Amino acid sequence: MPENKTAIIIGAGPAGLTAAFELATRTNVRPIVLERSTYMGGISRTVNYKGNRMDMGGHRFFSKSDRVMNWWLERLPAASDAASAGGDLQMLVRSRVSRIYFLNKFFEYPIQLSLNTLMNLGFWRTMRIGFSYLRTVLFPPRKVENLEQFFISRFGRELYETFFKSYTEKVWGIACTEISAEWGAQRIKGLSIRKAILHFLRQLARRGKTQSDIAQKDTEVSLIEQFLYPKFGPGQMWEEVARRVIEKGGQIVTEFEVTGIETKGDRVTAVTGKDAQGKECICEGDYFFSTTSVKELVRGIKANVPDHVREISEALQYRDFITVGLLLKRLKIQNAGKDGGKLIADNWIYLQDPDIRAGRLQIFNNWSPYLVADANQVWVGVEYFCHEGDDLWRRSDQEMGELAIAELDKIRIIDKGDVLDFTVARMPKTYPAYFGAYERFGEVREYLDRFENLFLVGRNGMHKYNNQDHSMLTAMVAVDNIIEGRTDKSNIWEVNTEMEYHEAKKSVDKHVTAASAIRQEIRRTEGD
Numbered sequence: 319m320p321e322n323k324t325a326i327i328i329g330a331g332p333a334g335l336t337a338a339f340e341l342a343t344r345t346n347v348r349p350i351v352l353e354r355s356t357y358m359g360g361i362s363r364t365v366n367y368k369g370n371r372m373d374m375g376g377h378r379f380f381s382k383s384d385r386v387m388n389w390w391l392e393r394l395p396a397a398s399d400a401a402s403a404g405g406d407l408q409m410l411v412r413s414r415v416s417r418i419y420f421l422n423k424f425f426e427y428p429i430q431l432s433l434n435t436l437m438n439l440g441f442w443r444t445m446r447i448g449f450s451y452l453r454t455v456l457f458p459p460r461k462v463e464n465l466e467q468f469f470i471s472r473f474g475r476e477l478y479e480t481f482f483k484s485y486t487e488k489v490w491g492i493a494c495t496e497i498s499a500e501w502g503a504q505r506i507k508g509l510s511i512r513k514a515i516l517h518f519l520r521q522l523a524r525r526g527k528t529q530s531d532i533a534q535k536d537t538e539v540s541l542i543e544q545f546l547y548p549k550f551g552p553g554q555m556w557e558e559v560a561r562r563v564i565e566k567g568g569q570i571v572t573e574f575e576v577t578g579i580e581t582k583g584d585r586v587t588a589v590t591g592k593d594a595q596g597k598e599c600i601c602e603g604d605y606f607f608s609t610t611s612v613k614e615l616v617r618g619i620k621a622n623v624p625d626h627v628r629e630i631s632e633a634l635q636y637r638d639f640i641t642v643g644l645l646l647k648r649l650k651i652q653n654a655g656k657d658g659g660k661l662i663a664d665n666w667i668y669l670q671d672p673d674i675r676a677g678r679l680q681i682f683n684n685w686s687p688y689l690v691a692d693a694n695q696v697w698v699g700v701e702y703f704c705h706e707g708d709d710l711w712r713r714s715d716q717e718m719g720e721l722a723i724a725e726l727d728k729i730r731i732i733d734k735g736d737v738l739d740f741t742v743a744r745m746p747k748t749y750p751a752y753f754g755a756y757e758r759f760g761e762v763r764e765y766l767d768r769f770e771n772l773f774l775v776g777r778n779g780m781h782k783y784n785n786q787d788h789s790m791l792t793a794m795v796a797v798d799n800i801i802e803g804r805t806d807k808s809n810i811w812e813v814n815t816e817m818e819y820h821e822a823k824k825s826v827d828k829h830v831t832a833a834s835a836i837r838q839e840i841r842r843t844e845g846d
Contacts, residue, residue: 322346323346323347323348323603323604323605324347324348324349324350324602324603324604324605325337325338325341325347325348325349325350325603325604325605325606325607325800326350326352326588326589326601326602326603326605326606326607327349327350327351327352327606327607327609328352328576328589328606328607328608328609328610328615329351329352329353329354329360329608329609329610329776329778329779330351330353330355330358330359330360330556330560330570330572331359331360331361331362331556331609331776331777331789332359332360332362332556332776332786332789332790332793333607333609333775333776333777333779333789333790333792333793334351334353334360334607334609334775334776334793335351335358335359335556335559335560335563336389336559336789336790336793336794337349337607337773337775337793337794337796337797338351338559338560338563338568338570339393339559339562339563339566340793340794340797341568341797341800342562342563342566342567342568343393343566344797344801345797345800345801347604347605347800348567348568348569349563349568349569350568350569350570350571350601350603351560351563351568351569351570351571352571352574352576352589352591352601353570353571353572353573353574354573354574354575354576355572355573356572356573357553357572358553358556358557358559358560358570359552359553359555359556359557360556360609360776361374361375361745361748361777362374362377362552362553362555362556362786363552363553363556364550364551364552364553364554365553365641365643365741365743367643367741368691368739369691370643370645370682370689370690370691370697371550371551371553371682371688371689371690372551372641372643372682372689372697372699372741372743373551373552373680373682373685373689373699374639374641374743374745374748375639375641375701375745375748376665376666376680376685377547377552377786378412378414378545378546378547379409379545379546379547379548379552379555379786380544380545380546380787381785381787383787383791385791385794386787386790386791389790389794390409390546390555391409391546394407394558394559394562406549406550406554407548407549407554407555407558408548408549409546409547409548409549410546410547410548410549410686411544411545411546411547412544412545412546412547412665412684412685412686413543413544413663414543414544414545414665415663415664415665415684416664416665416666416667416668417664417666417667417668418481418667418668418670419667419668419669419670419671419679419729419731420481420670420671421438422729422730423438424438425438425481427666427668439480443476443480446476447474447476447477447480449476450474450475450476450477451473451474451476451477452474453474453475454470454471454473454474454475458471459471462499463498463499464494464495464496464497464498464499465486465494465495465497465498465499465501465502465752466478466483466493466494466495467499468499468501468502469482469483469486469494469502472502481670482494484670484672485668485669485670485677488672488675488677488703489637489677489703489749490637490703490749490751490753491637491703491704491705492753496753497751497752497753498752498753498756498757500752501752501783547685547686548686549686549688550686550688550689551685551686551689552786571593572594573593573594574591574592574593574594574599575591575592576589576590576591576610576614576618577590577591577592577618578590578591578618578619578620579606579615579618579619579620580600580620581619581620581621581769584768584769584770585769585770585771586603586606586769586771586772587602587603588600588601588602588603589601589603589606604771605771605773605800606769606771606772606773607772607773607775607779607793607796608772608773608774608775608779609775609776609777609778609779609789610778610779611634611636611747611750611778611779611781612631612634612759612762612766612774612778612779612780612781613631613632613634615631615766615774615779616628616631616632616762616766617631617632623765624765626761627761627762627765629755630755630758630759630761630762631755631762633754633755634750634751634754634755634756634759634762634781635751635753635754635755635756636705636706636746636747636748636749636750636751636778637703637704637705637748637749637751638703638704638705638706638711638744638745638746638747638748638749639701639702639703639704639744639745639746639748639749640701640702640704640710640711640718640742640743640744640745641680641699641700641701641702641742641743641745642699642700642702642718642719642721642722642740642741642742643682643697643698643699643700643740643741643742643743644697644698644699644700644719644722644723644726644732644737644739644740645695645696645697645737645738645739645740646695646696646697646698646732646736646737646738647695647696647736647738648696648736649661649662649681649696649698649731649732650730650731650732650733650736651730651731661681661683661684661696662681663684664681664684665680665681665684665685666678666679666680666681667679667681667731669729671729673728674725674728674729675702675710675721675725676700676701676702676722676725676726677701677702677703678701679698679699679700679701679726679731680698680699680701681696681697681698682697682698682699683696683697695738700722700725700726702718702722703749706746706747711744715741715742718742719740719741719742722740723737723740747778749783750777750778750781750782750783752783756781759781762781763811767807770805773796773799773807773810774807774810775789775792775793775796775810776789776792776793777789779792780792780810780811782814784813784814785814788813788814791813791814792810792813795809795810795813796810
């Protein structure tokens with residue numbers, strides 16, 4: 319293994335911190351993480367507002383990769399060890415409940431074949447959806463190039479126009495016909511009406527049985543029923559990882575603004591930037607990991623970057639994100655008749671109504687009761703998708719809070735008189751976009767991959783809509799390549815391109831299977 323070398327890692331999100339942890343525990347390479355902000359976790363951070371914790375976007379700790387599951391439960395020391403070292407990292411087992419709120423009614427998410435769905439849709443709309451899907455089966459589209467064609471090929475036009483079109487265009491701010499079908503292949507994978515029906519039949523067959531294995535390897539990610547979740551939110555996981563990186567001799571520098579990437583031939587030699595005091599710094603290293611946006615990375619490279627590469631990278635687009643945290647006395651919508659009218663069980667509620675700008679609602683009480691300072695109150699996150707600099711992004715916190723309250727009141731989810739407090743958090747470049755210059759992204763990738771000691775990992779680092787576990791896997795595979803002396807980066811880019819998550823090195827951490835580890839975790843945390 320490499321000895322007495324240094325790795326410079328740009329960004330302290332899941333990919334950057336995973337790379338740092340892997341290097342610190344598996345090699346003699348010393349990781350130095352450069353983070354622009356003061357917090358750990360990037361998009362997976364946890365915002366603490368007066369003791370109420372807010373998960374930016376909602377992060378389920380679930381993966382079909384044994385390697386990632388073992389990393390969460392085994393490679394990081396057990397919760398008792400963390401507590402004795404000053405931490406309190408516990409992984410709770412949570413039930414997944416997500417629904418669509420449309421026409422002031424609840425539908426399963428994803429849409430499932432059920433009596434509730436049929437009753438909510440009505441006889442004629444159900445018939446139209448059925449015949450539309452049958453038409454697609456009998457006469458499939460000749461080409462699937464954009465997202466609209468992708469949805470129609472999976473669900474039929476009627477279901478697409480009822481449940482997918484308006485919400486997707488709200489998320490991306492652009493017509494589905496202008497978004498690459500690759501987005502659907504990346505995010506939806508094998509989900510279809512056929513799989514939804516099979517999942518429904520399996521649920522009927524399992525009814526009354528105990529769910530003892532959270533691995534759910536034969537289940538589409540959108541259909542999983544249980545997941546793990548850190549007691550105090552995802553940021554707690556990454557704060558603990560950062561602590562252990564430092565404990566192992568690594569370094570994490572916050573409030574560091576990267577301004578340049580020094581190169582010599584086909585190698586990166588250093589990163590330049592400014593520290594918290596505005597002092598110019600140069601960080602030399604042997605290996606370099608980038609989780610920053612590709613646009614910012616290319617801007618910073620001090621070399622003769624081809625004009626077409628700069629042109630494409632500058633034209634890459636992103637979707638940004640705002641969460642309004644609302645502290646409430648109660649929700650207006652309740653599970654009346656089921657559990658005495660207590661808090662509804664949903665983690666997420668997808669807001670389909672095209673007349674409001676809010677896209678999704680998180681109920682933080684249901685992610686973890688420890689996210690809420692007062693168990694008698696309801697703590698929710700109203701999520702808005704926007705472009706940095708647009709009218710939503712420019713609104714003051716007061717204006718955003720008033721908008722969220724008014725919209726939830728309008729669709730009868732809350733009564734505005736029950737609002738106790740609110741806060742607003744903004745996250746730029748949350749979603750790399752699969753439109754605009756994206757169709758030529760391969761040219762940028764080809765240029766950047768020429769730098770043999772530069773590794774692009776994570777969602778923004780690869781301009782790839784990865785989940786948290788995929789981002790972690792890209793970092794793990796990159797460290798594998800350093801250990802093995804491999805300069806070809808194709809295996810990093812292959813993560814999450816197949817129906818099952820790519821595993822580059824199945825021999826790692828196989829001494830305890832993910833399923834048995836999770837079963838132990840379920841038994842340990844059943845009371846939470």
